[in-house]
Amino acid sequence: MKLVVQVRLLPTPVQAAALEASLRACNEAATWASVVAFDKDVKKNFALREHAYHKIKSRWGLGAQAAQHVIKKTCDAYATLRANLKAGNLGRPGSRRYRRAAEKPIAFRAESAQPYDDRMLSWQIPERRISIWTTAGRVKDVAFTASVEQLATLARYRRGESDLLVRDGMWFLNATCDVPEQPPNTEPVDFLGVDLGIVNIATTSDGEIMAGRQLNRTRVRERKLRAKLQKKDTPSAERRLKKRRRKEARRAKDINHKIAKHVVAEAERTARGIALEHLTGIRERVRLHKPQRATLHSWAFHQLGQFIAYKARKAGVPVVYVNPAYTSRTCAECGHIDRANRVSQARFACRSCGFVDHADRNGSRNIRARAWELWRRGAASTAPVPAPEHTRRAGAGRKRSVTPSDARCANTSPQ
Numbered sequence: 001m002k003l004v005v006q007v008r009l010l011p012t013p014v015q016a017a018a019l020e021a022s023l024r025a026c027n028e029a030a031t032w033a034s035v036v037a038f039d040k041d042v043k044k045n046f047a048l049r050e051h052a053y054h055k056i057k058s059r060w061g062l063g064a065q066a067a068q069h070v071i072k073k074t075c076d077a078y079a080t081l082r083a084n085l086k087a088g089n090l091g092r093p094g095s096r097r098y099r100r101a102a103e104k105p106i107a108f109r110a111e112s113a114q115p116y117d118d119r120m121l122s123w124q125i126p127e128r129r130i131s132i133w134t135t136a137g138r139v140k141d142v143a144f145t146a147s148v149e150q151l152a153t154l155a156r157y158r159r160g161e162s163d164l165l166v167r168d169g170m171w172f173l174n175a176t177c178d179v180p181e182q183p184p185n186t187e188p189v190d191f192l193g194v195d196l197g198i199v200n201i202a203t204t205s206d207g208e209i210m211a212g213r214q215l216n217r218t219r220v221r222e223r224k225l226r227a228k229l230q231k232k233d234t235p236s237a238e239r240r241l242k243k244r245r246r247k248e249a250r251r252a253k254d255i256n257h258k259i260a261k262h263v264v265a266e267a268e269r270t271a272r273g274i275a276l277e278h279l280t281g282i283r284e285r286v287r288l289h290k291p292q293r294a295t296l297h298s299w300a301f302h303q304l305g306q307f308i309a310y311k312a313r314k315a316g317v318p319v320v321y322v323n324p325a326y327t328s329r330t331c332a333e334c335g336h337i338d339r340a341n342r343v344s345q346a347r348f349a350c351r352s353c354g355f356v357d358h359a360d361r362n363g364s365r366n367i368r369a370r371a372w373e374l375w376r377r378g379a380a381s382t383a384p385v386p387a388p389e390h391t392r393r394a395g396a397g398r399k400r401s402v403t404p405s406d407a408r409c410a411n412t413s414p415q
């Protein structure tokens with residue numbers, strides 16, 4: 001299983017200048033190679049080498065390995081663009097967004113990441129030093145910092161390329177590690193249902209609630225501060241915006257990692273699988289009032305799901321995705337479905353049997369039950385089919401973020 005370990009470099013000013021010059025030269029060469037690939041319609045690695053390899057080496061002073069990586073990076077960028085166009089991620093064919101992406105060459109920013117292989121980069125992990133190629137020659141004894149766990153992972157599992165990148169004046173290396181997976185648990189005793197939400201980020205079927213009220217207040221405060229600084233539009237405001245622009249994303253990523261680690265550890269300890277809602281396409285299925293849109297779109301539910309999935313795969317814990325339709329309206333005790341069952345955001349009261357519970361815990365129990373039923377039938381996952389545009393209903397003050405307008409579902413292959 002491929003994982004990426006990010007370490008921070010601590011170069012001296014002279015070393016940082018050499019790294020910056022190398023990164024700039026590689027990206028300028030990649031942009032030029034992109035134009036050649038676009039004009040000649042040659043977007044395969046070995047074919048593009050015939051047109052660009054020698055020119056890149058002579059014009060930008062790159063070594064043989066660096067020139068080949070520049071060409072490969074260019075071809076990979078076009079392959080990614082083709083995949084996005086085919087998947088419809090850049091709009092429909094003929095739309096303005098589609099044409100802007102497809103009708104001009106790809107351009108690389110000066111600080112875009114550059115891949116390095118073992119011929120261009122060597123690691124001295126115990127000493128926390130690297131030796132790296134630059135356009136000014138080999139730069140040795142570049143210090144880096146990492147946690148003890150990261151150092152152990154690098155020493156045991158690092159394989160393949162590493163990406164050099166700079167962000168806000170800080171230098172990083174993203175090293176690829178091939179980490180072995182645990183044998184999958186093919187006979188889980190049960191499933192741990194996880195209900196994802198905005199007020200409560202994650203609620204498990206065991207009744208554990210990971211509340212996000214404090215985090216949501218922080219996000220609102222940050223959003224108001226950004227709007228205030230943007231409105232002020234002064235040099236000092238621009239500096240403060242630049243300093244804070246990734247703060248919320250880092251906080252959300254850290255919280256998602258902690259939640260995913262806790263959920264997977266609990267499932268592994270109790271020999272259970274993990275049941276999640278299939279929330280793909282939530283932004284297209286859900287219609288919200290304007291004040292609610294920023295709250296929904298700014299939290300990385302997909303990222304949290306990805307973190308749970310890869311940590312579970314590493315630990316050998318099975319993950320099943322279920323159709324989220326009506327999980328918030330269904331009674332976990334008697335199965336009665338009624339919109340009125342959901343009394344408020346936090347309270348569930350069944351109109352049929354009188355069962356009362358926390359609404360998110362009730363939903364997580366329904367998710368657990370659906371996953372167990374799927375597993376017993378031998379199915380791996382079900383995913384909701386998004387409702388057509390003309391059948392979607394308005395009125396989004398309720399929990400429709402996990403309730404599509406129809407309950408159709410389709411079986412998919414294992415995740």
